[in-house]
Amino acid sequence: MTADLPGSSAGGEAALVLPASDTPPRAAVLVLHGGREDGLEPPPALNLPGARMVPFIRAIARAAAGHAVAVGTVRYRHRGWNGERDDPAHDALRALDELTALHGPLPVVLVGHSMGGRAALRAAAAPQVQAVVGLAPWCPDDEPVAHLAGTKVVVLHGDRDRITSPDASRAFTDRARRAGADACTLLLADGDHAMLRRAAAWHALTTGAVSGLLGLAPLPPVVAAALSGAPRPQRPAEDGAAQPLGSERHG
Incomplete structure (x- = not known):
């Protein structure tokens, strides 16, 4: 069962999809799936980008169980980013407004893949967003x-x-750090865009990062080191572990 806000959007559907709970949440995680560069049609009912995020949602929900953390998703009105329309970013902002209407101004972590990663990074302008985890985000x-x-x-x-480009992700987080964000890019060795190669590593690292950012557990050491600006190797480790990408810290 989900808690939607009927009629909250022009199309009559809420942007926020949130499982119902008897416990008032103290924080929230919203997950945004990928999409296309262009596409004004709505995402189909059987939507591969959305299905791709289901294991992440389940893993995050398991880690957050018992901590009064709501884990939901963002419903898109359109399948694509659509140039200056920035459609999924606006949907993410609507979902955040709907979340506030339901539960007040909760601290939020956004998790987004590909186009959804770009939308999450854009929607971080909302004051309740404390952190973003971008998975292979599209970063022009x-x-x-x-x-x-x-x-x-x-x-x-x-x-x-x-x-999407790992180098573009690095350039983005370098610019974000210079702008005052606490930002890093981590390279997952042998990882692909669909996050099917080494899927367990993707799920574990994402869940660990979200749990750490919510204060539910310590950050994974590689994430903590990257955010702290510790020396960072240029290439992924030979054993396939995730390693920070880049070697300089920007303050």
Whole structure:
């Protein structure tokens, strides 16, 4: 069962999809799936980008169980980003407004993959967003970063990704750090865009990052080291472990 806000959008459907709970949440995680560069049609009922995020949602929900953390998703009105329309970013902001209407101004961690990662990073302009975990996000060179000052941003990117660029993710978090964000990019060795290669590592690292950012557990050491600005190797470790990408810290 989900708690929607009927009629909260122009199309009559809420942007927020949230499991019903008898316990008032003290924090929330919203998950945003990927999509297309262009596409005004709604996502189909059988939507592969959405299905791809189900294991992440389940893993995060298990880690958050018993901690009064709501774990929900963002419903898109359109399948694509659609240029200057920035459709999924607006949907994410609507979902945050709907969450506030339901439960008050909770601290929120956004988790987004590919186009959803871009939308999550954009929606971090909302004051309740404390942190973003971007999974292989789409980060164009001109993507804004000034609004991320004071926000924690953890980007995970596979080194075999041929859809979105690990180098662009690194450039984005470097710019975000210079703008005042606590940001890093971690490279997952042998990881692909669909997050099917080494899926267990993707799920574990994402869940560990979210749990740490929520204060439910310590951050995974590799994430903590990257956010602290510890020396970072240029290449992924030979054993396939996730390693920070880049070698310089920007203050």
